[in-house]
Amino acid sequence: MTILRHTNSVCPICLKQVPAFLEEEENDVFMRKHCPDHGEFSCLVWEGKPSLDAWTSGRFPLTRPEDRPPKSCPEGCGLCADHLQKSCTVVVEVTERCQLKCPVCFASAGDDFEPDFYVLEKLLHDVHRKAPGAILQFSGGEPTLRDDLTDLIRLASSLKFPGIQLNTNGLKLAQESGYGQRLKEAGLSWVFLQFDGLRETTYQALRGKPLLTEKIRAIDACKEAGLGVVLVPTLVKGVNDDEMGDIVHFGLSRFPVVRGVHFQPISYFGRFPEPPHNDKRLTLPRIMRDLAEQADEMIDLSHFRPSRCEHERCSFRAIYLVDSPDKIIPLTSEPCCCNGRSSDEGFQSSVESIGRRWGADISPKTCRKQEETPQEVDAQAENAFDRFIRLYERGSFSISAMAFQDGENLDLERLRFCCIHVAAPDGRFVPFCAWNLTARNGRALHRKR
Numbered sequence: 001m002t003i004l005r006h007t008n009s010v011c012p013i014c015l016k017q018v019p020a021f022l023e024e025e026e027n028d029v030f031m032r033k034h035c036p037d038h039g040e041f042s043c044l045v046w047e048g049k050p051s052l053d054a055w056t057s058g059r060f061p062l063t064r065p066e067d068r069p070p071k072s073c074p075e076g077c078g079l080c081a082d083h084l085q086k087s088c089t090v091v092v093e094v095t096e097r098c099q100l101k102c103p104v105c106f107a108s109a110g111d112d113f114e115p116d117f118y119v120l121e122k123l124l125h126d127v128h129r130k131a132p133g134a135i136l137q138f139s140g141g142e143p144t145l146r147d148d149l150t151d152l153i154r155l156a157s158s159l160k161f162p163g164i165q166l167n168t169n170g171l172k173l174a175q176e177s178g179y180g181q182r183l184k185e186a187g188l189s190w191v192f193l194q195f196d197g198l199r200e201t202t203y204q205a206l207r208g209k210p211l212l213t214e215k216i217r218a219i220d221a222c223k224e225a226g227l228g229v230v231l232v233p234t235l236v237k238g239v240n241d242d243e244m245g246d247i248v249h250f251g252l253s254r255f256p257v258v259r260g261v262h263f264q265p266i267s268y269f270g271r272f273p274e275p276p277h278n279d280k281r282l283t284l285p286r287i288m289r290d291l292a293e294q295a296d297e298m299i300d301l302s303h304f305r306p307s308r309c310e311h312e313r314c315s316f317r318a319i320y321l322v323d324s325p326d327k328i329i330p331l332t333s334e335p336c337c338c339n340g341r342s343s344d345e346g347f348q349s350s351v352e353s354i355g356r357r358w359g360a361d362i363s364p365k366t367c368r369k370q371e372e373t374p375q376e377v378d379a380q381a382e383n384a385f386d387r388f389i390r391l392y393e394r395g396s397f398s399i400s401a402m403a404f405q406d407g408e409n410l411d412l413e414r415l416r417f418c419c420i421h422v423a424a425p426d427g428r429f430v431p432f433c434a435w436n437l438t439a440r441n442g443r444a445l446h447r448k449r
Helices: 117-130 149-158 171-175 179-186 200-207 212-225 241-253 284-294 343-358 364-370 374-379 384-394 412-416 432-436
Strands: 002-010 017-025 028-035 039-047 089-093 135-139 164-168 190-194 228-232 258-265 315-324 327-330 396-402 420-423 429-431
Touching: 002 028, 002 412, 039 284, 089 117, 117 149, 117 420, 135 149, 149 164, 149 179, 164 171, 171 179, 171 212, 179 212, 190 212, 212 228, 228 241, 241 258, 241 284, 241 396, 284 315, 284 396, 315 384, 420 432, 429 432
Parallel strands: 089 135, 089 420, 135 164, 164 190, 190 228, 228 258, 258 396
Antiparallel strands: 002 017, 017 028, 028 039, 315 327, 315 396, 420 429
């Protein structure tokens, strides 16, 4: 066994800061830590190829035992002066209500609390003042349950955020005719759609009821409204991790309305059905390898890169031009935004890239042009350069994943580079994983204080 890196974490029982280290054991990497009150803990954080060493770019300095973050981290998040990244995306939670009672929910949604419009109006102005260049995400609970959501989107649009994203289960989009169009007219840029798979048994396990038909109706409603969609599956080992390739194929069959798939392996905070075990963990390298295996040779491990603003052990991405649902062309030459660049340049590049990919125009006129059949294109006898330009103009399709941290694997080095921040009701910006962090008994560190 070899110690690869020293860092700091929290005790999953009391959530107090404790020293930790990453240790390699055969081809896997574990986080080991010790709490003086609750003992030893070990959690799988990386497994197999690409190896952690090969994946690591050197962008982040090695942490020495004496390089501890502030003692108040993560309890004192807000952001502190020691935080090392700007806000790329700011999440505003507009309600705790939800029409579902999912067994898996990082927000433990389902309460009746909902902030007043004028409270949120003040919060949106505050977010714009502090992070005018960030993408804004409306989340919850289920934000579409608010009758005034279009007013909130219109207000955000008037503040000229570079992108406005809706995180939704899609049920109201599926059920209410014209709702997607109203969101689009208010200024919504794209939809982040909870989409866990193509089997009803998956939805029964993760959401408590069959929902596949509603999800497809929601996508159709977004197409009619001219709203781009990113499919967001929550991955649970043994439930839907074998559906990743099918989800990608489905997304490609709905391109250009579906702009990409953003996988989120389950993290054990909020509400989840059972205590975490290493044999239930889905790590980033495991997801990359399984995607390559399940996608019928369209995807190769070499296509994946660390994502842009956040720490490289938090996420990965691959970007493709779409020739057909069965043929995609990787844009592997696009560099990571922060390699050799300043934090400001990386932040700006990330925001622009997300807006360009997920917020691309998919108006009905554009869709008709983009859905041109291969036979029609062949008749034009285009050369290779013309073909590339045509595909580029259609926009790109992204495949990405974000591994959120919980009390078992929270790495304060990663947390300090977090660029996804929740706007707390008191005006603080709290890194996403700190905001949602819960102890094994369900006690939250920040949420619902």
